[in-house]
Amino acid sequence: MLGTRLRTLRTLATLVPLTLAGTEVTSAAPVSSHAAAGSTLTIALPNDITGWGPDQAQGNYQAWPFEAVYDSLVRCTVSNAVVPGLATSWTFNPRHTVFTAHIRPGMVFSDGTPVNAAAVKANYSRDQKLPTGGGYWTGLTFTTPDPMTIVVTSAKPDPAMPVVNLCTNGIASPKYLASGKLNTAPVGSGPYTLEASATTPGSVYTLVKNPGNWDAKAFPFNTIVMKVIGSPTAIINALKTGQLDGAPVPQNLYNETIASGLKLVALPGETTRLLITDHLGKIVPALGNVNVRRAMNMVFDKSAIAKALYQGHATPTDQIPPPTADAYSKGLKDPYPYNIAAAKALMAKAGYANGFSVDMPFYAGVGMDSLFPVVIQQLGLINIKVHEVTLTGPNAISELLSGKYPLLMWPLGNYGNTLSDIAQAILQPSIWNVEHQPDATIQSLYTKMLNSTTTAQYKANLQAIYRYTIDQAWFVPIVYQNVYFAYNPKTVSIPAVSDSQYLNPLLWDFRLP
């Protein structure tokens, strides 16, 4: 993806086979056939969308409606290679500060207005002003040297720009954006348009093929029906009876799904981890001691946790990035194997043989309910007394991220783009580095990475950042939880998953059986 000279990339999307990005599970029993396979695809959305503005794409399965109606400037493959989207060609300068993209001519939005550089600029300028931008657009400027060329310039080297900004954000009609009426229907140039007559907001969204889309042939289904179904019971029943062709299913329905003759795609999902953010010991002095943090890594039998708590639907890990990521250090032996005695010795060496107390927030509903008591128990073995603080209500997340609690647990990241993980959890201003404490080594390594002149150098520097966080025990990675997507093999197939976050099949992954 990064080289000294990036020229036009006209490669086909290289989809990582399911054996790497996801594992397919099969069974032999028959399931229902859906009417007219190939014409209509019916899938479930576990939660409703909150509006049609391109910025309202929530990610994960909730992004499907947006993938249907909007194009992005470029697309990213599972390995974060950039491939054509609205843009047919582009350049990214060696310093990673200027991304120049040339937009394919002749495209229009569904309201008839043209897709051009001005439209892209209008979208990005709007994204920059939104409070939900997350700071990812800070320092970017947008110019249009000609009607079909957009130049995105970053004040600082930003190798993640294509992946974090340009692949993810859909482009809507500027006229539509200016109207402010972004909640009833979308206006994009994507492979599908919303069929209002067959749509009931909150219940079912019907999308019909846009034959004028540049990539129409890549989408084999003429109609996609997305049903909002929150109950896993209803989802599995609808899959079994042919009312759905595909849907996400929770881990506890794995066996039933297989027994029903459905197929499953298993994706490694997110990394559940402890985040020890008080590296300088300002809030809890003990957490400022690296031996304490290392000891905390050594009290978890991750294999047993994966087997007992997750019934095998999780993979134990001692690194944050997934094995397929550039940041993953292959061959790195776990420096903190499960060893209570050794952990106690480290605590004694740090002067905390008698342990200490720490508040730790618990937020229900993100899959940590069974793990939290285990964490409390295990840390208790080295005399760390965890006081659980339950966070609820609309301010819970704000409080979680406020810096009040230097020790957190959360299923985060596992981004195929590990730069997002660095931006989200490692750098000083990162949202999940809640104490925002400076670290000269990290800053130095990050700068070195940004100034890499070859891909090999870049990868080495990227790995060095994560090795540093391992050495300093900033995190306690525990497991990658599996996320499952079930589908009827008689009506749809998913030969590969192109989601670089390994969370779900993308809309263009659905194929005819």
Next chain:
Amino acid sequence: MLGFLVRKVARSAAVLVVVSFATFLLIYGNGPGIARNVLGGSISLATDAQVHAEMVKLGLDRPIVVQYGSWVNGVLTGNLQDSFFTGQPVTSTLVNRVPVTLSVTGLTLLLTIVFSVLMGVAAAVYGGWVDRLVQLLAVLGGAVPSFIVAIGLVFALAVDIRLFPATGYVSPSQSVSQWAQSLVLPVVALLVGSVGSAASQFRGAVADALEQAYVRTLRARGIAERYIILRHVLRNAAGPGLTVLSLQTIALIGGVVVIEQVFALPGMGQLATNAAEQGDVPVVMGSVLVMIVVVLVVNVLTDVATAFVNPKSKLL
């Protein structure tokens, strides 16, 4: 009767105001939290200035009483505000959802009345094994939660034998037969729990009425038993039964939430649950308003029906 009706409606209106204000206070009380939630979803990076601006935009910076007054004004003009998240008018959202829930609860209530009266009367009149069977069914129906029944019905009659659809709702305007098919399993699931207790109540009331002196007198005059039961006994036994039915209706509104989840019915229950989880307060308030109105209407109708069968109750 008119005076009685006016008094009941006036009392209901007063209850509506009190309950809606208390609910509004609870739901809209945390203006900054609502605004932050709207701005950022689950992880809000909005600054305090942005939160305040959003509060002003949504009208949440005004005193709570002023906000309530504005909401009431909207209710009276048919405007329940717009969803904070989807921008859809709450009124139009409710228009889509209410018929689904009313279809399920309305049919369930109608069938509950029919079956509970038939079973209650049969149990009281025939006694013996009929009576014991009705009582057993009442206990079983009350003991097994409706969602368990629903799941069992789905497995048996939708998944194993594809007799009915496992999920979904079809509007009668699209197809009456498919509408009916889509309601069979949800209605039966709710019926199992509601018929039992109502039938028990009718059974007891009819049994009591059959022991009254006027029944002996009517029998002595040679009046047909069927006429005695339908014309006299049922009328006198209806009061307690109607009260139980009104309580059943209120329970149905709560129970339908789970049933809508099991069958993926896009009704009020699902709407209210999702809106509450999301913090979409206008939708929550609109849902609560509908539910309050339904409960109050059912209470008024019950009182009117009770007054019709027992004029002495009009004195209350």
